[in-house]
Amino acid sequence: MSSEAGAAxxxxxxxxxxxxxxxxxxALIAVEHTLLAGGLPAAxxxxxxxxxxxxxxxxxxxxxxxxxxxxxxxxxxxxxxAVTVIEVSLIVSMLLGAxxxxxxxxxxxxxxxxxxxxxxxxxLCLLSGGVRYHESGFQARAATSxxxxxxxxxxxxxxxxxxxLAVAGPVYATPQLLFVAVVALALYALFxxxxxxxxxxxxxxxxxxxxxxxxxxxxxxxxxLAMLPVALLAVVLLAEMLAHPVESAVxxxxxxxxxxxxxxxxxxxxxxxxxxxKAARANRVQTSLNxxxxxxxxxxxxxxxxxxxxxxxxxxxxxxxxxxxxxxxLVLSLFVATLTLATxxxxxxxxxxxxxxxxxxxxxxxxx
Numbered sequence: 001m002s003s004e005a006g007a008a009x010x011x012x013x014x015x016x017x018x019x020x021x022x023x024x025x026x027a028l029i030a031v032e033h034t035l036l037a038g039g040l041p042a043a044x045x046x047x048x049x050x051x052x053x054x055x056x057x058x059x060x061x062x063x064x065x066x067x068x069x070x071x072x073x074x075x076x077x078x079x080x081x082a083v084t085v086i087e088v089s090l091i092v093s094m095l096l097g098a099x100x101x102x103x104x105x106x107x108x109x110x111x112x113x114x115x116x117x118x119x120x121x122x123x124l125c126l127l128s129g130g131v132r133y134h135e136s137g138f139q140a141r142a143a144t145s146x147x148x149x150x151x152x153x154x155x156x157x158x159x160x161x162x163x164x165l166a167v168a169g170p171v172y173a174t175p176q177l178l179f180v181a182v183v184a185l186a187l188y189a190l191f192x193x194x195x196x197x198x199x200x201x202x203x204x205x206x207x208x209x210x211x212x213x214x215x216x217x218x219x220x221x222x223x224x225l226a227m228l229p230v231a232l233l234a235v236v237l238l239a240e241m242l243a244h245p246v247e248s249a250v251x252x253x254x255x256x257x258x259x260x261x262x263x264x265x266x267x268x269x270x271x272x273x274x275x276x277x278k279a280a281r282a283n284r285v286q287t288s289l290n291x292x293x294x295x296x297x298x299x300x301x302x303x304x305x306x307x308x309x310x311x312x313x314x315x316x317x318x319x320x321x322x323x324x325x326x327x328x329x330l331v332l333s334l335f336v337a338t339l340t341l342a343t344x345x346x347x348x349x350x351x352x353x354x355x356x357x358x359x360x361x362x363x364x365x366x367x368x
Contacts, residue, residue, distance in 0.1 A: 065224030108261025119358035125280035127351030170321020188301035
């Protein structure tokens with residue numbers, strides 16, 4: 001994604017489809033809101049789903065164009081924060097539309113995002129890099145720094161609420177919730193300072209095996225910078241449009257409500273996962289890890305404070321504590337990720353282990 005990290009060349013021109021697809025998506029959304037008050041028919045829902053996937057790839061293209069110009073690790077941070085804005089927007093829209101009472105959608109989505117990034121995306125990247133290059137190298141200090149922050153905030157936000165006494169149940173009292181929100185933001189800000197200022201070199205790929213080519217021109221960069229928020233907005237609105245049909249399908253199938261959170265996380269993490277996998281296939285595992293771990297950090301460190309404040313304002317009870325089987329999966333994921341990333345070298349075995357944990361998460365989400 002960046003010239004410093006050995007990114008694959010970004011075309012010196014903006015492909016027409018990367019502009020046309022988001023605009024078509026916004027046009028469909030406008031038609032749905034103005035002419036189809038009863039919702040989209042089945043045929044148009046299929047079109048909306050196809051546009052969603054195409055818009056995700058358009059967003060990835062524009063993010064890579066911008067990142068190629070600004071360099072690493074700022075490019076990875078840009079995409080991680082952009083993806084998290086999508087996630088937060090979807091969760092907030094669902095919270096605003098939910099009846100008063102308890103809400104677990106934020107917990108389910110954040111937990112799903114962590115499992116998808118820490119096991120699904122990381123597993124695919126390590127497996128892909130291992131198959132193609134036999135062994136992949138990266139800077140262990142960067143990965144372990146991200147894991148330390150992720151583990152701390154995840155335990156405080158998703159495990160500790162089960163064991164506090166101020167309020168019964170897997171929830172925090174308001175002062176406790178505000179404390180966790182402030183701590184999450186503070187740790188994320190400190191991590192960004194380390195990543196971009198004090199130890200920036202730790203987050204750059206050690207080798208540049210793939211020629212980066214010249215950065216995109218100023219015109220192409222500005223076009224990407226302008227179209228990135230448009231594409232992300234289209235993803236948000238399309239995902240929101242499809243959220244109710246997904247909820248209905250989950251309910252009709254008799255599946256757990258937690259699968260809605262998994263579906264949201266899968267949708268919003270597609271740009272990140274696609275970019276991370278492309279970087280891994282170019283032997284830029286450090287950039288892949290920056291994307292995956294950065295996305296998990298942004299997800300929990302930005303989503304929890306946002307929904308915490310919103311839940312207090314709306315008078316909703318924010319359920320954060322995970323069920324016992326999910327606690328086991330989260331602890332196992334953090335433990336295995338520490339073993340995997342502490343050495344700075346990985347093989348296909350490490351990728352396979354993470355994918356097995358991800359498969360276990362998906363299985364338990366569908367069959368608790």
